[in-house]
Amino acid sequence: MKNLTRYLGLALKLLVFLLVLGFALKNSHTVTFYSYLGYVWQAPLIVMLGLAFVIGALFGLAALLPTVFRQRREIARRPLPEEAETTMQTDLLPPHHGI
Structure with a gap:
């Protein structure tokens, strides 16, 4: 399956390249750009x-x-993931009823 997607991607890239090449060959006449x-x-x-x-x-x-x-x-101002993870874990624990 991995090889199939690789070959499909390669075929798609080749198709795009050929389309652009054909477009370039059909539009090879010179144009003039006038600037300031x-x-x-x-x-x-x-x-x-x-x-x-x-x-x-x-x-x-x-x-x-x-x-x-x-x-x-904004991301640099956020707390480190370790700090946020420990606070989230303690908040998510169910209350202990001591049975």
Whole structure:
């Protein structure tokens, strides 16, 4: 079963790679990017799309950083698991009736 999932994952990765390669080959014509101050850059369309994807992913990660740092601070302020575990175990024990 483990080998089957490995082969399915490999097949899926190969399929995605072939789809992206086919997309790149079909969109290999040059496009022009006009920026501020008269800056002009020409590159294949797939390069422009790839850069847009990477820049968008980087901006998304940068937007998540404040939340990640805040959550790390909150986790650092929590008690250690050993302390929390001993208090939880004593709270969960049923009362002893001494029979």
